[in-house]
Amino acid sequence: MSFADTPASSAPGILGSMSDHAFCDVLIIGGGIAGLSLASALAEHADVVLLEAEPTLAHHTSARSAQQLVPGYGPPPVRELTRATLAALAALPDARRLVWPSRFMVVGRAADVQAHRTEAMETITHAEACALVPALLPEAFESAALDTTSVRTDATALIEHHRALAAARGARILTGHRVDAAEKHDPGWLVSAGKTTIRAARVVNAAGAWADRVAALFGAEPLGLVPLRRTAAYVDVARPLPPETPMVSSADNTWYFRPEGQRVLVSPSEAVPSEPCDAQPVPREVDAVVAKVDSVTTLGITGVQRAWTGLRTEAPDGVPVVGFDPAVEDFFWLAGQGGFGFQTSSGIAALAVGLLEGVRPKGSAETLAALDPGRFRT
Ligand SMILES: Cc1cc2nc3c(=O)[nH]c(=O)nc-3n(C[C@H](O)[C@H](O)[C@H](O)COP(=O)(O)OP(=O)(O)OC[C@H]3O[C@@H](n4cnc5c(N)ncnc54)[C@H](O)[C@@H]3O)c2cc1C
Structure with missing residues (x-):
């Protein structure tokens, strides 16, 4: 699929026409x-083009997650969006391939566990926690809480599900197209990615760690989004975990682990500010989490099979940013998903479709207000 180069002087007013590939209703960046x-979700209602800078889709943070969707995790708007995502995924014909049960347990000092506890998490006794995860040393924690509604996803399959559905609904998806310039051309925008220029009625900024930089191309004020580095690794162990073992996370946010076949997924849960980049693991942090998880379990870690790092990009208040920019017309934010990008994805998409199409968005008034990009401007 190739897009015709469109001179800036092209006649306006034929947005959405499928006869001219250089025009669309909504251009998604990322x-x-x-x-x-x-x-x-949007391609059912509108003519959509998506541009991705890298040669492949989901090259950055979306290829590097822990693939866990935890309804009890995150601030209230995130939890609402997670419930909506789980409901949407459960309704799909191939739901069992995309999500399956995987409990989530938080352990630590009683006060720290209490601080993590939400309506989706039940407090369990120390003995119950030890019985659920015999590999966890009893002296390593005081208190525990369990989310039995948590699920695992297959991130690659979920990405492919959305790509295939978008394409089947007529969306045009181009990789290797880094958006590098934009010009207001009422109604909408002229957006360039190298030699390709596309006119779009509305533009969605879904550029992850680069979202503030992309916004600058459109003359929008940055929101103060901060990419935060987080590492994970698959490790080999002397004593593998049974597959039904919950994901276990320390309430002081210093480690988590989960069974991954015969191996174990571990993470130091770090959140280190970074420039937008192709983030890579820091070897001493991988060594440190191996030592830490080894010290609180009987796993017996024997080596690191693979480690990776991604950027969890957060807004100053830790809540995603979804909605039209308050000052720049036809420019829509879909950013700041932090550590919740998969678990909120379908919920955020349904809400964003409503906002973009000017129909009543799905979601509570509180959540809509919490996500509003205008909340940072006084
Ligand atoms: C270790 C780790 C564990 C995690 N675990 C979980 C988890 O268990 N559950 C969960 O829900 N979330 C988890 N997350 C968070 C989740 O991965 C992210 O929230 C999500 O992937 C963010 O998706 P995104 O599409 O916003 O960003 P990205 O996947 O980074 O996509 C943004 C895209 O925009 C593109 N782009 C940037 N600039 C331009 C441009 N100018 N033109 C065109 N394209 C551009 C980039 O190339 C990139 O592909 C985890 C993250 C990490 C790092």
Whole structure:
């Protein structure tokens, strides 16, 4: 699929025409889970083009997650969007391939566990926690809480699900197209990615760690989004975990682990500010989490099979940013998903479709207000 180069002097007014590929209703910038889940939902209602800078989709953070969707995790708007995502995924014909039960347990000092506890998490006794995860040393924690509604996803399959659905609904998805310039051309925008220029009535900024930089191309004020580095690794162990073992996370946010076949997924749960980049693991942090998880379990870690790092990009208040920019017309934010990008994806996409199409968005008034990009401007 190739787009014709469109001179800036082209006649306006034929947005959405399928006869001219250089025009669309909505141009989405970014081919991670945020951009693709919106593309699949929106393409039912609008002519959608998605541009991804990298040669492949989901090259950055969306290829590097722990693939866990935890309804009890995150601030209230995130929890509402997670419930909506789980309901949407459960209704799909191939739901069992995309999500399956995987409990989530938080352990630590009683006060820290209490601080993590939400309506989706039940407090369990120390003995119950030890019985659920015999590999966890009893002296390593005081208190525990369990989310039995948590699920695992297959991120690659979910990304492909959204890509295929978006394409089947007529969305045009181009990789290797880094958006590098934009010009207001009422109604809408002229957006360039190298030699390709596309006119779009509305533009969605789903550029992950680059969202503030992309906004600058459109003359929008940055929101103060901060990419935060987080590492994970698959490790080999002397004593593998049974597959039904919950994911276990320390309430002081210093480690988590989960069974991954014969191996174990571990993470130091770090959140280190970074420039937008192709983030790579820091070897001493991988060594440190191996030592830490080894010290609180009987796993017996024997080596690191693979480690990776991604950027969890957060707004100053830790809540995603979804909605039209308050000052720049036809420019829509879909950013700041932090550590919740998969678990909120379908919920955010459904809400964003409503906002973009000017129909009543799905979601409570509180959540809509919490996500509003205007909340940072006084
Ligand atoms: C270790 C780790 C564990 C995690 N675990 C979980 C988990 O268990 N559950 C969960 O829900 N979330 C988890 N997350 C968070 C989740 O992965 C992210 O929230 C999500 O992937 C963000 O998706 P995104 O589409 O916003 O960003 P990205 O996947 O980074 O996509 C943004 C895309 O925009 C593109 N782009 C940037 N600039 C331009 C441009 N100018 N033109 C065109 N394209 C551009 C980039 O190339 C990139 O592909 C985890 C993250 C990490 C790092």
